[in-house]
Amino acid sequence: MTLVAGVDSSTQSCKVVVRDAGTGALVREGRASHPDGTEVDPAAWAAALQTALGEAGGLADVAAVAVGGQQHGMVCLDVDGAVVRPALLWNDTRSAQAATDLTAELGGGQAWADAVGLVPVASFTVTKLRWLAEHEPANAARTAAVCLPHDWLTWQLAGTPGLDALVTDRGDASGTGYWSPMTGEYRPDLLERAFGSTPVLPRVLGPAEQAGVVAGGGAVLGPGTGDNAAAALGINAEPGDVVVSIGTSGVVSTVSTTPSADPSGTVAGFADATGNFLPLAVTLNAARVLDATARLLGVDHDELSRLALSAPAGSGGLVLVPYLEGERTPDRPRSTGAVHGLTLSTAEPAYLARAAVEGLLCGLADGLEAIAALGNPVRRVFLVGGGARSEAVRRVAPAVLGVPVLVPPPGEYVADGAARQAAWVLAGGETPPVWPATSTETYEADPVPHVRERYAEVRDLTADRT
Numbered sequence: 056m057t058l059v060a061g062v063d064s065s066t067q068s069c070k071v072v073v074r075d076a077g078t079g080a081l082v083r084e085g086r087a088s089h090p091d092g093t094e095v096d097p098a099a100w101a102a103a104l105q106t107a108l109g110e111a112g113g114l115a116d117v118a119a120v121a122v123g124g125q126q127h128g129m130v131c132l133d134v135d136g137a138v139v140r141p142a143l144l145w146n147d148t149r150s151a152q153a154a155t156d157l158t159a160e161l162g163g164g165q166a167w168a169d170a171v172g173l174v175p176v177a178s179f180t181v182t183k184l185r186w187l188a189e190h191e192p193a194n195a196a197r198t199a200a201v202c203l204p205h206d207w208l209t210w211q212l213a214g215t216p217g218l219d220a221l222v223t224d225r226g227d228a229s230g231t232g233y234w235s236p237m238t239g240e241y242r243p244d245l246l247e248r249a250f251g252s253t254p255v256l257p258r259v260l261g262p263a264e265q266a267g268v269v270a271g272g273g274a275v276l277g278p279g280t281g282d283n284a285a286a287a288l289g290i291n292a293e294p295g296d297v298v299v300s301i302g303t304s305g306v307v308s309t310v311s312t313t314p315s316a317d318p319s320g321t322v323a324g325f326a327d328a329t330g331n332f333l334p335l336a337v338t339l340n341a342a343r344v345l346d347a348t349a350r351l352l353g354v355d356h357d358e359l360s361r362l363a364l365s366a367p368a369g370s371g372g373l374v375l376v377p378y379l380e381g382e383r384t385p386d387r388p389r390s391t392g393a394v395h396g397l398t399l400s401t402a403e404p405a406y407l408a409r410a411a412v413e414g415l416l417c418g419l420a421d422g423l424e425a426i427a428a429l430g431n432p433v434r435r436v437f438l439v440g441g442g443a444r445s446e447a448v449r450r451v452a453p454a455v456l457g458v459p460v461l462v463p464p465p466g467e468y469v470a471d472g473a474a475r476q477a478a479w480v481l482a483g484g485e486t487p488p489v490w491p492a493t494s495t496e497t498y499e500a501d502p503v504p505h506v507r508e509r510y511a512e513v514r515d516l517t518a519d520r521t
């Protein structure tokens with residue numbers, strides 16, 4: 056049996072799966088936590104990867120490995136390859152002003168969407184580089200190369216073979232703000248505009264191009280990709296399929312054969328990991344809204360779910376606007392969360408639990424609507440991520456999203472996608488190897504437009520951070 060490994064270095068943890076390259080069957084897996092916070096020393100990701108790999112039995116008998124990872128994080132390296140400062144993650148909002156400035160400087164959202172398929176918000180790497188140039192000029196001056204979390208981990212596995220050996224892929228490059236999914240080329244002019252210089256950037260590999268070998272081990276390295284592109288590969292999403300992921304981020308993405316350019320910035324026109332495109336809408340607040348609400352109510356996730364399902368749809372008018380970390384879609388980086396509609400009858404744990412589930416899903420429903428409005432068909436909707444382990448999320452999602460949702464068994468679909476990419480690198484060819492489709496359970500419910508209407512009435516009524 057030929058084994059391949061896939062890694063998901065996500066916001067909260069690192070997960071590894073080892074699968075049979077031929078059949079896709081799961082052989083071993085491992086996991087390790089990442090530290091909290093929106094800036095993280097990449098050494099913590101490398102340590103978690105080693106722990107997760109160890110738990111998954113190591114790479115000695117593995118023929119190929121690929122890394123999927125949280126997108127956009129700014130990893131700056133000096134001329135010797137040392138990390139210049141802790142990485143700023145996708146959910147760090149300190150570059151909000153830089154995003155506003157960069158958007159205005161280029162002439163607005165349309166100009167950015169035409170150039171690189173996205174409109175700057177604080178999540179994207181280009182804005183973090185502008186922030187670094189403005190606020191930490193000494194660190195900016197030391198920066199000889201910039202890469203993303205998955206690029207850096209791939210480079211670590213290869214034994215840090217010099218800055219010129221850094222590689223990435225289309226999927227993750229498309230989230231930087233200085234690579235165009237339309238042309239497949241970097242835009243050094245935009246990098247120069249943001250950062251004042253053009254550090255070394257990772258070479259963008261093709262979807263099944265070998266990225267080298269694991270140092271001292273010999274396993275072939277795949278190019279890896281961003282976590283959302285990897286999830287699409289793990290689910291085997293085809294054009295017209297939508298993947299809704301409720302992890303730290305809330306993501307609505309779809310595979311498309313044509314690039315997107317949404318001047319409003321609601322939908323970011325990324326590339327996928329197969330040569331197609333991956334328009335997506337992403338919220339900063341998803342599974343952690345459930346974590347926070349459970350903490351507030353002093354219950355665990357199962358009880359939170361039970362409470363939510365015991366309250367009526369719409370929570371009697373109680374709305375939780377879930378901008379606990381600020382928000383990205385809509386672009387409200389400085390906002391906080393809010394609870395609206397408290398009355399004597401809605402001041403109940405069950406109503407708050409339901410409002411939390413509905414609030415996070417309403418943000419994703421807005422994203423789904425925006426993706427469909429760009430002309431993307433919505434053929435099937437898959438629901439994945441840690442938050443999909445909640446029965447309340449699974450049962451309320453079809454009502455709020457207004458479409459049936461297909462829920463695969465709980466699993467690590469990002470790591471699975473990376474493993475499938477690794478198998479593709481071994482096998483070669485134009486398309487990834489065919490692994491059996493995952494089973495799914497279909498959840499259906501009558502749509503609840505009144506829930507979204509009530510949410511829309513109050514979602515902008517939030518206080519800013521102090």
Ligand SMILES: Nc1ncnc2c1ncn2[C@@H]1O[C@H](COP(=O)(O)OP(=O)(O)O)[C@@H](O)[C@H]1O
Pocket residue numbers: 065066067068301302303304342343345346356357440441442443444445
């Ligand atoms: N049964 C559950 N109900 C709701 N949320 C859950 C449940 N199990 C795990 N989670 C949450 O899912 C999140 C982790 O999901 P995951 O998709 O792994 O996130 P990420 O990829 O961003 O690290 C955590 O916030 C965790 O608390």
Ligand SMILES: O=C(CO)[C@@H](O)[C@H](O)COP(=O)(O)O
Pocket residue numbers: 065066067124125126127145178230281282283302303304305306337
């Ligand atoms: O910013 C994005 C995509 O644009 C996020 O999806 C990150 O890629 C983090 O993903 P998770 O850790 O929440 O899976």
